[in-house]
Amino acid sequence: xxxxxxxxxxxxxxxxxxxxxxxxxxxxxxxxxxxxxxxxxxxxxxxxxxxxxxxxxxxxxxxxxxxxxxxxxxxxxxxxxxxxxxxxxxxxxxxxxxxxxxxxxxxxxxxxxxxxxxxxxxxxxxxxxxxxxxxxxxxxxxxxxxxxxxxxxxxxxxxxxxxxxxxxxxxxxxxxxxxxxxxxxxxxxxxxxxxxxxxxxxxxxxxxxxxxxxxxxxxxxxxxxxxxxxxxxxxxxxxxxxxxxxxxxxxxxxxxxxxxxxxxxxxxxxxxxxxxxxxxxxxxxxxxxxxxxxxxxxxxxxxxxxxxxxxxxxxxxxxxxxxxxxxxxxxxxxxxxxxxxxxxxxxxxxxxxxxxxxxxxxxxxxxxxxxxxxxxxxxxxxxxxxxxxxx
Amino acid sequence: xxxxxxxxxxxxxxxxxxxxxxxxxxxxxxxxxxxxxxxxxxxxxxxxxxxxxxxxxxxxxxxxxxxxxxxxxxxxxxxxxxxxxxxxxxxxxxxxxxxxxxxxxxxxxxxxxxxxxxxxxxxxxxxxxxxxxxxxxxxxxxxxxxxxxxxxxxxxxxxxxxxxxxxxxxx
Numbered sequence: 068x069x070x071x072x073x074x075x076x077x078x079x080x081x082x083x084x085x086x087x088x089x090x091x092x093x094x095x096x097x098x099x100x101x102x103x104x105x106x107x108x109x110x111x112x113x114x115x116x117x118x119x120x121x122x123x124x125x126x127x128x129x130x131x132x133x134x135x136x137x138x139x140x141x142x143x144x145x146x147x148x149x150x151x152x153x154x155x156x157x158x159x160x161x162x163x164x165x166x167x168x169x170x171x172x173x174x175x176x177x178x179x180x181x182x183x184x185x186x187x188x189x190x191x192x193x194x195x196x197x198x199x200x201x202x203x204x205x206x207x208x209x210x211x212x213x214x215x216x217x218x219x220x221x222x223x224x225x226x227x228x229x230x231x232x233x234x235x236x237x238x239x240x241x242x243x244x245x246x247x248x249x250x251x252x253x254x255x256x257x258x259x260x261x262x263x264x265x266x267x268x269x270x271x272x273x274x275x276x277x278x279x280x281x282x283x284x285x286x287x288x289x290x291x292x293x294x295x296x297x298x299x300x301x302x303x304x305x306x307x308x309x310x311x312x313x314x315x316x317x318x319x320x321x322x323x324x325x326x327x328x329x330x331x332x333x334x335x336x337x338x339x340x341x342x343x344x345x346x347x348x349x350x351x352x353x354x355x356x357x358x359x360x361x362x363x364x365x366x367x368x369x370x371x372x373x374x375x376x377x378x379x380x381x382x383x384x385x386x387x388x389x390x391x392x393x394x395x396x397x398x399x400x401x402x403x404x405x406x407x408x409x410x411x412x413x414x415x416x417x418x419x420x421x422x423x424x425x426x427x428x429x430x431x432x433x434x435x436x437x438x439x440x441x442x443x444x445x446x447x448x449x450x451x452x453x454x455x456x457x458x
Numbered sequence: 459x460x461x462x463x464x465x466x467x468x469x470x471x472x473x474x475x476x477x478x479x480x481x482x483x484x485x486x487x488x489x490x491x492x493x494x495x496x497x498x499x500x501x502x503x504x505x506x507x508x509x510x511x512x513x514x515x516x517x518x519x520x521x522x523x524x525x526x527x528x529x530x531x532x533x534x535x536x537x538x539x540x541x542x543x544x545x546x547x548x549x550x551x552x553x554x555x556x557x558x559x560x561x562x563x564x565x566x567x568x569x570x571x572x573x574x575x576x577x578x579x580x581x582x583x584x585x586x587x588x589x590x591x592x593x594x595x596x597x598x599x600x601x602x603x604x605x606x607x608x609x610x611x612x613x614x615x616x617x618x619x620x621x622x623x624x625x626x627x628x629x
Contacts, residue, residue: 074612077612077615078584078612080562081565081580081612085565085566085580085581086587087585090484092476092480094473094476098469101509104509104510105469107509108469108509108512109467109469111467235587235589241590242590402560404562
């Protein structure tokens, strides 16, 4: 959905702007530099030294050795295993169940299968299928692209299995799959949402309708979430845009669970690129013949501005333009920053072609090192989308 | 437990605390100073001050927020003492010197426009990739609150970028 995609784009930009490798602390070196403070500290605490354990103990080991807490933990596991029978529909008036109860319920879910569909101009234009299990998620798009989140790192791959996104996992900080989807749209912190009660109560479902947060009211009309009346689990979420478009997510908790290896991201590219050529740092433009990408004849690339990021890895600027079958040259995308062996999802063109037609070129450049320090092989995979492909 | 042991005079426990919170403190200092080396120096000075004032820690469960408060003060002192206030222009110089493009420069400017707490949160999250859990411990606020504040901060960054033509999609 738009919010999610923009969020990823923004995350990447912010990371590029400020990220660096996590610094490590050398306590021995620090002690050598701060002998005076240490001396004072030792004098201050000399009388208390024997009152406290000199080493910390493992609190989890202690807790789990207790028989009572072992039983409590077992009960917790059994409770969590009974997904789907949370609310029996007895004494609680379903019309009073707040959205916060639903989001709380979702924290107990360990496995869900889902479909994510985009409708544009009354046509389903993109489909994704996803699986979340035990803190890991895989989402596969209908154009072969895929996103893998292993709980530590989120990685996106294009249809050629080239990695195009890499950033910290959304699950590392304890987000649920629902929060992952919703992004900032229905923040738990906002009481307007957390206190929301169903607008419709049916025999089997509760329907929550949300007005968009003010920041998103320019493009979102409303958000509907359908929740199982007994399970309190969301089964469908629909985000209506102002322009009649919508995004639909369908959640399914009964699909067979996938094996662990299913959640492992691909390691290498499986398909050859549409074109490749040698580029020299700060050299001339290089024209690369493109094959197997209908509508695109050549790519024109230039490599320049080598620098190091905070981790010391070299980063390059790559300017890319394309010449299409009609002979037109696209505008140049000159905002591409690439690390070696790390592909990036890019795009250019839209309504700015000489004949006024809509054309959008999606492409994935990848730089590979050579034996020469300032010479690289650039591989390009590309796809041309026209007006017909747009909706 | 580490805090309790450190309060009891165990220097190695204090060292473990320092190791655990070093990245957070460097990020907090960086949000004030905008300079990696100065931020690391400030984080180390923070630990020195903390060690000398450990007896002043009122609530053992709030060690990290207490440390963060010291760190902010240390960083502000560095600014005052060295007259090195890093503003948007300085950040852009950093960007230029590292060969960054215009969009990176714009993002840094956008972050600089944020209110101080929001800027600190963004730096904590993206500077060296601290988890919500780590940020929650350091700032003493819930993960839900972090999520909400971070979302709002990112919206402000996005709007700044959109106004300046660097981000086409809406957030």
